[in-house]
Amino acid sequence: MTGIKFLLLSAFLVVIAVGCQKDDICTPTTQTTPMLRISFFDAEDPTVPKPASNLLVREIFFDTVIVARETSAEIRIPLRVDVGTTEYEFILNAPVEGGTDESSSARLTFSYDPQEVFVNRACSFKVEFRDLNVTFTPENNSWISSITVVEENIENETSDHVHIYH
Amino acid sequence: MKQAITFIFTISLLFLDYNPVSAQVVVDTISYKERYGIRVGVDLSKPIRTLLEEDYSGVEIMGDYRVYKNYYIAAELGNEKIPFDGDNIRVSSSGSYIKLGVDYNAYENWAGMENMIFAGLRYGFATFSQTLEEYNIFAINPFFPPTTIEGPVESSGLTANWLEFIIGLKVEVLPNLYLGGNVQLKSMISQVSPSNMDNLVVPGFNRTNDISSFGVGYSYNISYLIPLFRRANN
Numbered sequence: 260m261t262g263i264k265f266l267l268l269s270a271f272l273v274v275i276a277v278g279c280q281k282d283d284i285c286t287p288t289t290q291t292t293p294m295l296r297i298s299f300f301d302a303e304d305p306t307v308p309k310p311a312s313n314l315l316v317r318e319i320f321f322d323t324v325i326v327a328r329e330t331s332a333e334i335r336i337p338l339r340v341d342v343g344t345t346e347y348e349f350i351l352n353a354p355v356e357g358g359t360d361e362s363s364s365a366r367l368t369f370s371y372d373p374q375e376v377f378v379n380r381a382c383s384f385k386v387e388f389r390d391l392n393v394t395f396t397p398e399n400n401s402w403i404s405s406i407t408v409v410e411e412n413i414e415n416e417t418s419d420h421v422h423i424y425h
Numbered sequence: 426m427k428q429a430i431t432f433i434f435t436i437s438l439l440f441l442d443y444n445p446v447s448a449q450v451v452v453d454t455i456s457y458k459e460r461y462g463i464r465v466g467v468d469l470s471k472p473i474r475t476l477l478e479e480d481y482s483g484v485e486i487m488g489d490y491r492v493y494k495n496y497y498i499a500a501e502l503g504n505e506k507i508p509f510d511g512d513n514i515r516v517s518s519s520g521s522y523i524k525l526g527v528d529y530n531a532y533e534n535w536a537g538m539e540n541m542i543f544a545g546l547r548y549g550f551a552t553f554s555q556t557l558e559e560y561n562i563f564a565i566n567p568f569f570p571p572t573t574i575e576g577p578v579e580s581s582g583l584t585a586n587w588l589e590f591i592i593g594l595k596v597e598v599l600p601n602l603y604l605g606g607n608v609q610l611k612s613m614i615s616q617v618s619p620s621n622m623d624n625l626v627v628p629g630f631n632r633t634n635d636i637s638s639f640g641v642g643y644s645y646n647i648s649y650l651i652p653l654f655r656r657a658n659n
Contacts, residue, residue, distance in 0.1 A: 282634060282636055283512070284512075285512070291563040291564060292562060292563060292565070294566060318568065321568070321569055323569070325568055337564065337566040340562045340564060340569075340572050341572050375562065377622035377623065378563065380509065380514060380625050380635060381512065381513065381635075382513060383511070383513035383562070384560055384561075384563065384622075385563050385564070386564075
């Protein structure tokens, strides 16, 4: 009869195993679609980080403000996953409502090749961006003096992808 | 004193298994011959799931053959379409599978009874296709609206191999007619997945697991024994 007891115990354990499914939730630590990480540097001395003062960053297609009048040396902005380009307006010294307008605007176009990559059953697919290229207008008399792509394949957010000199 | 108790205890153990009948030489003159044959059946749970569960359909036939005393060779053959509906992805897999192996009957029947409480091993093989019905591109940023991509995108020519530990019972409810049930613990050996993703569900294996190689299954079945010959079991 010990054999039967063993069988019943095993059946019980199998039933418990059926109930537990840990892989249904997409955990925040999982690397899904990355954001674009941009750092600002001094145009005169390219090794010195230089925060862009009161920067407003607006995505043009969805007309969404991503960064609202912040002064920081590093920002993270999303790229559109459904098309190969995302257009942004970067406004330096964005005016407060009713204040005097001393702003300076530049339009940045990010173009890339979006690649769908399967993560797991909970997170489904993410997009990685390959072959990033950045252009900006106006090229002359802009507050931006130059833009360098330091990592053209965007797979995570552990390091900078783009450096902006101003 | 303590040694004496230990001694008495040890001696008493020798008599624990004492059976006055076994002490005599008794020849059991009644030799009952047990039936050997092929038992064929169908899984009842799969047609019921087909009726109750949306997007699921499945059938399974099974058979076993008693080879020697408590040992049976056993097989299951089935076809299933299994959906997986997650938070961010919806797929379905459909295809056929075969499971081959052995069962060991651990139940000591009285003469004339042939019920089973068994444990067994199976090798499973499935050939199937997986269709990606719909999925989201997962992005944590709250700025853009979610991107949902509609299928269907079918990946065919997929295969899977696995080992299965099975425990269950089969009870004779009418002459030669058995009702049974079992649970299965499966471990994936190898699989061919679509080029850009994983197999989320596999016919015969059920849901795969992202964390380990294990899967689970169950069956309720009805089967009929076709007796072929009788043989004394001792």
